[in-house]
Every structure is written in C-alpha cells, then in structure tokens.
Amino acid sequence: MVENWDDFLFPYQEASNELKLKLRGIRSQYLERGERSPIEFVTSRIKPVDSIKEKMQRRHIDESRLSEDMEDICGLRIMCEFLDDIYTVVDVLRKRNDINILEERDYVHNEKASGYRSYHIVFSYPLQLVDGQREILAEIQIRTLAMNFWATIEHSLNYKHPDVFPPEVHERLQSASETAYKLDEEMSEIKQELDRDLKKQKDKHE
Ligand code: 0O2
Numbered sequence: 001m002v003e004n005w006d007d008f009l010f011p012y013q014e015a016s017n018e019l020k021l022k023l024r025g026i027r028s029q030y031l032e033r034g035e036r037s038p039i040e041f042v043t044s045r046i047k048p049v050d051s052i053k054e055k056m057q058r059r060h061i062d063e064s065r066l067s068e069d070m071e072d073i074c075g076l077r078i079m080c081e082f083l084d085d086i087y088t089v090v091d092v093l094r095k096r097n098d099i100n101i102l103e104e105r106d107y108v109h110n111e112k113a114s115g116y117r118s119y120h121i122v123f124s125y126p127l128q129l130v131d132g133q134r135e136i137l138a139e140i141q142i143r144t145l146a147m148n149f150w151a152t153i154e155h156s157l158n159y160k161h162p163d164v165f166p167p168e169v170h171e172r173l174q175s176a177s178e179t180a181y182k183l184d185e186e187m188s189e190i191k192q193e194l195d196r197d198l199k200k201q202k203d204k205h206e
Contacts (some may be wrong), residue, residue: 115177
C-alpha cells in the first residue's frame with residue numbers, strides 16, 4: 001500500500017527528469033550534425049494522484065501492484081513535424097539499451113474510436129538509486145504537432161467521459177481528427193516534393 005504519495009512518486013520523477021534530458025539530447029545530436037531533427041520538442045508529466053486513483057478503480061488495479069500494473073505513471077511525449085518522423089523516432093528508441101520496450105501501440109494507423117492518433121511505447125527504464133537499480137515502468141507517446149493539437153483540446157473536453165459528448169459532438173471531433181490527419185499528409189507530401197526538387201538541383205550541379 002502507498003503510505004506516502006510523495007515518496008512513492010519520487011523515483012518516477014527522477015526517471016522522468018533523466019528521460020526528458022536524454023530525449024532532448026537526441027534532438028541536440030541531430031542539430032549538432034547539421035541535420036533536421038525528427039524530434040520537435042519533448043514534454044513529460046507525472047500522473048496526478050487523483051488520476052492514478054481513478055485509473056486504479058477503472059482498471060481494477062490493486063494499490064500494492066501499482067508499480068507493476070500501471071504503466072503510465074511516468075509519461076513522456078515527443079512531438080514531431082512530419083508523419084515519417086514518428087517512425088524514425090520509434091527506430092531510434094528501439095536501438096537504445098536504456099529503453100526496454102515491453103509494448104508498442106500504433107494508434108497512428110489504428111486510431112481510437114474517439115479519433116485519437118499517436119504511437120505509444122511502454123517500456124521499463126533502469127533507474128540508478130543509492131540502494132541499487134530499480135526498473136521503472138514508463139510510457140512515451142509520439143505524435144505530430146497536428147495530432148497533439150487535436151489530442152490536447154479533445155482531452156481538455158474530457159475523453160474519459162465520452163457519454164457527456166452528444167453523438168453529434170463525437171462525430172465532429174472524429175471529423176476534426178480526420179482533418180488534422182489530412183493536414184499531416186499534405187505537409188508530408190509538400191516536404192517530399194521539395195526534397196525531390198532539391199535532389200534534382202543537386203544532381204544537375206554535380
Ligand atoms: P494524460 O493526462 O495524458 O495522462 P487508459 O489510461 O486506461 O485510458 P490505456 O489503454 O492504459 O488507457 O492506455 P492508452 O489508451 O494506450 O493510453 C492512455 C493515454 O493515451 C491517455 O492518458 C492519453 O494521454 C492518451 N489517450 C488515449 N486515448 C485518448 C483519446 O481518446 N483522447 C485523448 N486526448 N488522449 C487519449 P491519460 O492518463 O488518460 O491522460
């Protein structure tokens with residue numbers, strides 16, 4: 001049982017701080033090499049205690065098994081400019097030996113009924129503590145800026161209580177998500193076209 005929530009959450013906060021720094025470091029490495037980074041920006045959050053308790057009830061998770069059964073107490077989010085960047089980031093993460101992937105959920109191509117899109121990676125992270133190593137469960141959500149725009153606003157309208165959404169609102173949110181996805185596809189096509197033009201010009205001058 002959790003006696004003190006601050007003590008319980010401390011290692012999650014530590015893991016979150018370290019991971020945020022490391023993920024931002026990936027962006028710095030690309031920029032340092034003079035390349036475009038597939039990571040635009042990184043955010044993190046520790047799940048609020050109220051939200052942990054609500055999920056415990058909803059998912060029938062025993063308080064004594066929180067560290068093993070609740071995978072998103074430590075949550076990180078990576079925002080990308082383009083759709084392809086999502087999968088580039090996934091490949092980069094798969095190669096790391098400090099991110100032991102347990103599960104991947106591709107809600108980019110299999111969007112949720114709400115219209116939600118994002119790529120989720122559930123993993124364990126070896127946190128070094130004074131008493132030794134401890135595996136911390138965490139989740140990274142990877143999404144485009146357009147997906148983030150939609151999810152942020154939809155979340156603030158509260159996706160956990162879809163029954164408060166009249167069917168018409170539900171449909172409009174789904175349709176807004178489709179519009180955001182079309183925007184992502186259009187931006188990707190524009191980039192691909194510009195890349196092709198650039199390559200043609202380069203080839204001409206060689
Ligand atoms: P917050 O504030 O982002 O932490 P569950 O956590 O039980 O709802 P599950 O199956 O454990 O869901 O994990 P899932 O669905 O892979 O990921 C849950 C998280 O994904 C949510 O965390 C949201 O961040 C995001 N998410 C999933 N579905 C939706 C959706 O329809 N709309 C929006 N806006 N976000 C979604 P939290 O804890 O609910 O929120």
